[in-house]
Amino acid sequence: MVKQVAIIGGGIIGATDAFYLSFLQGNDNIQVTLFDDDTGQATKAASGIISPWLSKRRNKRWYALAKRGAELYPSLVSDAQLSNQAYQQTGTIVTRKNHDDLLALYQEAKIKEQHTTAMGRVELLDAKEVKRRMPLLTDAPEGVFVSGGARIDGGHFVSELLERAAANNLDVKNERVSLTANGAINTTAGPKHFDIVIIATGARMHESLQPLGLNVKVRPQKGQLIDLTVKMPHKWRNMPVMMPEGSSDVIPFNGGKLVIGATHENDEGFDLTPQPAARRQLLNNAKVFIKTLTDAQVSDMRVGTRAYTEDFAPFFGAVPTLPNFLIGGGLGSSGLTTGPMIGYLLAQAVFEREIDHWQDYTKPVSQYID
Ligand SMILES: Cc1cc2nc3c(=O)[nH]c(=O)nc-3n(C[C@H](O)[C@H](O)[C@H](O)COP(=O)(O)OP(=O)(O)OC[C@H]3O[C@@H](n4cnc5c(N)ncnc54)[C@H](O)[C@@H]3O)c2cc1C
Structure with missing residues (x-):
């Protein structure tokens, strides 16, 4: 039956x-x-980054699940024949404000790299090399590159x-x-x-x-992000995504879409109104790395509700x-x-x-x- x-x-x-x-x-x-x-x-509402390996979270069950999730993606994408717009393994650049912290992160990543195939290759990049790989940045930071990282449009x-x-x-x-x-x-x-x-x-x-x-x-948590339209020459295709410490992620898509996100509002319940203050905050976070961005380039603001357990x-x-x-x-x-x-x-x-x-x-x- x-x-x-x-x-x-x-x-x-x-x-x-x-x-x-x-x-x-x-x-x-x-x-x-x-x-x-x-x-x-x-x-x-989410355009996101799949790169759990260098997370600061120390919950072992969460890490086991996230690690398996990241491993599952390439076969899921191939089985379902999903487009590059939906998911692409472009690599991730993770930054730290402090140089010594970045070196410590790099050491941690090199150890994990040895027994985590899905991470791909781990490299320590100076600011010049980050700028070469993400030419849309005007003020590139140094970072740790993980080639197995990916971006997804939910x-x-x-x-x-x-x-x-x-x-x-x-x-x-x-x-x-x-x-x-x-x-x-x-x-x-x-x-x-x-x-x-x-x-x-x-x-x-x-x-x-x-x-x-x-x-x-x-419980619900409101999350907002902004989409911007940015001129991206063809040779800038397949740029990695950047996860700056304590700031908003920078997620470039081929064809000129740049996503900056996201906010975390705990007291807004199920409200889905895009807030001008969040828009300003996200744009300002992005301007630390891409000075030339303007509010006129914001083409959309997306709002969704995340779910949290205790x-x-x-x-x-x-x-x-x-x-x-x-x-x-x-x-x-x-x-x-x-x-x-x-x-x-x-x-x-x-x-x-x-x-x-x-x-x-x-x-x-x-x-x-x-
Ligand atoms: C702005 C933002 C940025 C994010 N960035 C990232 C990121 O970079 N990396 C990452 O890993 N995660 C990210 N997340 C988190 C991630 O998007 C969520 O954790 C995940 O998508 C939740 O998926 P879900 O299937 O549990 O729920 P949802 O995606 O919320 O889906 C639940 C669905 O159920 C439907 N529904 C509810 N009740 C009913 C009903 N009674 N009848 C019919 N339908 C119903 C809703 O309409 C909704 O469509 C982000 C989230 C947000 C909001």
Whole structure:
């Protein structure tokens, strides 16, 4: 019998999950319906950097998940035949304000490089070399280059994944849905039961699970970034991305788009209004490295809502006492890196494949639910 699977939420977890359910062996026994209301989606608002290896975070489970996530990307991109616009391995330049700190970072990176294939090559670059590789910078800092780092455009990424899956066994419904107390999904066509329900509603996770009498401890955080239009000659193609310490990331895309982001506002709830002060702050951060930028070059401002748990760690797995309900969330500010791996593991769970080592990546889901 064909298994009916519902996914609520079409961000990076939901979209990756849908792709793998359409792609992995066993897909012909599965029909997937994905519900998404496209409101405040963090994934679409984000253009991001995939480069977890030099993060200052010391949470071991998070690092194991982020590292596996970064490793997964090249095969996911090739399996789903995603465009360079969605994902490209351009390399990452990480900076430190203090030269000695940069040297320490470089030593740490060289040690990790020996046993982390996905990192690629690690190099210490002086300011002149950074400027050569990122010619749009007027004031280049020194930095550590990691060739395996990548940039991603969240919106392109999820829409391309969903398009691939829709060519097979996925039906996308652009609507807001809710659960009923007995586990059905209230849709515009009436309540529907599914064999398995995957809940990937990001910052809305708390309200999604309330009808089941569950209180998920996830809070929203507003994030904003700006897109600028910049003249980039053809020979500037494939520039690396830069992660300056304590400032905004500088993410150039081929064709003249430059993204600067992102902000982190903890007290704005689900507000999605672009704020002039955030726009000014992001532009000023970028002007430290590219003096010539002007406000007139800002072509768009994107706003999304991230989801945070109390311990800032993502979580995923089956809902306690409801094994046919799977959830994944609390991705915070590194969800583009960890999200695809969660989508992949949740898909494996739908195929009833034994998943080793979940506990290496996440605490039990029960720790995040009252
Ligand atoms: C500005 C910004 C910059 C970022 N930069 C980076 C970065 O550089 N690197 C990185 O790794 N991460 C980054 N992140 C974080 C990352 O984008 C998020 O952690 C990740 O995308 C969250 O994915 P998700 O699938 O859990 O949730 P979302 O992407 O938020 O998706 C949830 C979806 O569920 C839908 N939904 C909710 N409730 C319902 C319902 N009842 N019915 C139907 N649909 C529903 C929503 O509309 C939404 O589309 C950034 C985030 C922001 C906002």
